[in-house]
Amino acid sequence: MNVISDLADFTLRQAESAQRGVGSLFESRLRLGVTGLNRAGKTVFITSLLANLLERGRMTLLSAEGERRIEAAMLRPQPDPEIPRFEFEEHLAALSGSDPHWPDSTRRISEVRLSLRYQRTGFFGGLTESITGPGILHLDIVDYPGEWLLDLPLLNQNWASWSAEALAAARLPERAAFSGPFLAWADALPEESPVDEMVAKEGARLFAAYLVAARGAGLTAVSPGRFLMPGDLEGSPALTFAPIAGSGGLAGLMADRFEAYKRVVVKPFFRDHFTKIDRQVVLVDALDAIDAGPRAIGDLRKALTDILSCFRHGENGWLAPLMGRRIERLLFAATKVDHIHHSQHDRLEAILRALLRESVEKAAYNGAKVEAMALASLRATVEQTVTEGGESLDCVRGRDPETGAEVAVFPGTLPADPGEIVKAAHDREAGWLSEDYQFMRFAPPVLTGRSGYGPPHLRLDKAAEFLIGDRLT
Ligand SMILES: Nc1nc2c(ncn2[C@@H]2O[C@H](COP(=O)(O)OP(=O)(O)OP(=O)(O)O)[C@@H](O)[C@H]2O)c(=O)[nH]1
Numbered sequence: 001m002n003v004i005s006d007l008a009d010f011t012l013r014q015a016e017s018a019q020r021g022v023g024s025l026f027e028s029r030l031r032l033g034v035t036g037l038n039r040a041g042k043t044v045f046i047t048s049l050l051a052n053l054l055e056r057g058r059m060t061l062l063s064a065e066g067e068r069r070i071e072a073a074m075l076r077p078q079p080d081p082e083i084p085r086f087e088f089e090e091h092l093a094a095l096s097g098s099d100p101h102w103p104d105s106t107r108r109i110s111e112v113r114l115s116l117r118y119q120r121t122g123f124f125g126g127l128t129e130s131i132t133g134p135g136i137l138h139l140d141i142v143d144y145p146g147e148w149l150l151d152l153p154l155l156n157q158n159w160a161s162w163s164a165e166a167l168a169a170a171r172l173p174e175r176a177a178f179s180g181p182f183l184a185w186a187d188a189l190p191e192e193s194p195v196d197e198m199v200a201k202e203g204a205r206l207f208a209a210y211l212v213a214a215r216g217a218g219l220t221a222v223s224p225g226r227f228l229m230p231g232d233l234e235g236s237p238a239l240t241f242a243p244i245a246g247s248g249g250l251a252g253l254m255a256d257r258f259e260a261y262k263r264v265v266v267k268p269f270f271r272d273h274f275t276k277i278d279r280q281v282v283l284v285d286a287l288d289a290i291d292a293g294p295r296a297i298g299d300l301r302k303a304l305t306d307i308l309s310c311f312r313h314g315e316n317g318w319l320a321p322l323m324g325r326r327i328e329r330l331l332f333a334a335t336k337v338d339h340i341h342h343s344q345h346d347r348l349e350a351i352l353r354a355l356l357r358e359s360v361e362k363a364a365y366n367g368a369k370v371e372a373m374a375l376a377s378l379r380a381t382v383e384q385t386v387t388e389g390g391e392s393l394d395c396v397r398g399r400d401p402e403t404g405a406e407v408a409v410f411p412g413t414l415p416a417d418p419g420e421i422v423k424a425a426h427d428r429e430a431g432w433l434s435e436d437y438q439f440m441r442f443a444p445p446v447l448t449g450r451s452g453y454g455p456p457h458l459r460l461d462k463a464a465e466f467l468i469g470d471r472l473t
């Protein structure tokens with residue numbers, strides 16, 4: 001796929017618009033936050049959104065494109081020189097090569113700017129009479145490791161509440177398989193154990209090993225995030241702590257470090273990046289959690305509720321007013337919907353809404369428009385109806401990630417009543433009562449690279465319309 005290169009550079013725009021005698025140039029900027037827990041699909045979403053905004057053949061639900069008002073789109077130098085550039089070209093090449101593969105898990109923050117030149121419409125009246133001249137929208141998007149988002153709720157906690165909650169979580173039955181060595185260490189500590197760096201280090205190591213294993217088993221409410229993705233903080237004191245009982249001696253040292261973690265790691269990240277965001281998309285891999293069972297759903301719901309409570313306006317100290325004031329639109333998107341047949345898409349959307357209901361209802365988003373939908377950033381499957389024993393099954397067919405061979409899978413049927421899923425999660429049931437779901441992972445499709453068309457997707461244009469459509473009028 002070629003990045004559009006033959007269009008007039010935007011630096012010519014003023015001369016151009018003056019020459020054409022059209023109305024004055026209107027230039028604006030929109031900062032889009034793409035968040036989601038780890039592996040939710042952020043990097044693929046950003047890559048496909050950019051590729052599909054550059055080559056817009058599949059973006060007809062974006063009204064400016066449907067009305068043929070987008071004149072040009074190109075990647076431009078980003079506004080923040082200190083942040084690495086999002087590796088769009090590398091990610092797109094990985095997805096669209098002859099042996100397509102998914103991008104690696106993100107290890108650091110990055111940013112990208114895409115600028116769109118479009119014909120503005122008047123606020124009132126018919127389209128043709130009311131065109132008022134070109135506008136430019138600079139869309140800035142930030143990508144970062146999903147693990148870091150899990151730190152946001154820590155800002156609402158102090159040492160006593162966090163350590164008690166983290167120890168209780170480690171004792172949950174579904175975590176016993178991972179947390180054993182850490183809990184054995186924590187439980188063996190004498191009361192008021194003295195400050196000892198080597199003991200602190202051992203505790204932090206066991207705690208991190210438990211978090212990594214729990215995350216590996218599909219649990220999402222696993223934090224602090226830098227224990228999973230330390231980046232250049234590996235081995236630093238701000239990462240050398242673990243939840244233990246008490247407040248003096250070793251616990252006092254741990255408490256200081258917990259506070260240091262919040263101060264030097266969490267706060268700057270959210271202050272520098274989150275608080276500047278105008279619109280936000282929260283990607284949720286609900287299918288993966290459904291696949292892993294009711295407890296994973298419960299875990300996902302808890303993680304979402306904790307994170308969303310931080311978006312609430314006016315309640316949570318310094319962060320909430322900053323975030324709540326700015327965010328104008330909030331989209332929740334269940335990703336990878338190409339894993340299931342389209343007859344099931346509405347059900348997945350209903351499940352997402354049910355999972356979010358409590359937190360969205362509780363949260364006053366200060367007038368922000370909130371929407372939920374199911375999408376696939378990069379459609380890796382086609383649909384196929386297979387007849388088996390006289391019964392027809394709605395299957396999806398895609399490439400096996402191991403062999404690359406085409407396989408058809410019947411992913412199961414999601415319940416018509418999303419309450420069933422939420423209730424099973426709430427009751428912490430070990431497995432689903434009625435159905436088993438089988439969502440296979442697929443390799444990315446081999447793309448044909450049709451000129452003028454970005455990668456295939458499902459409803460990415462609808463998501464784009466909600467997120468930026470009104471800023472292209
Ligand atoms: N079938 C399908 N799979 C997808 C899609 N988007 C993401 N995936 C799968 O989900 C995985 C994770 O996607 P990423 O975009 O890397 O997720 P992320 O949120 O950036 O993950 P981290 O960087 O680890 O936080 C990919 O490797 C794919 O296996 C999609 O639209 N369709």
Ligand SMILES: [Mg+2]
Pocket residue numbers: 042043044104105106143144145146
């Ligand atoms: Mg990523």
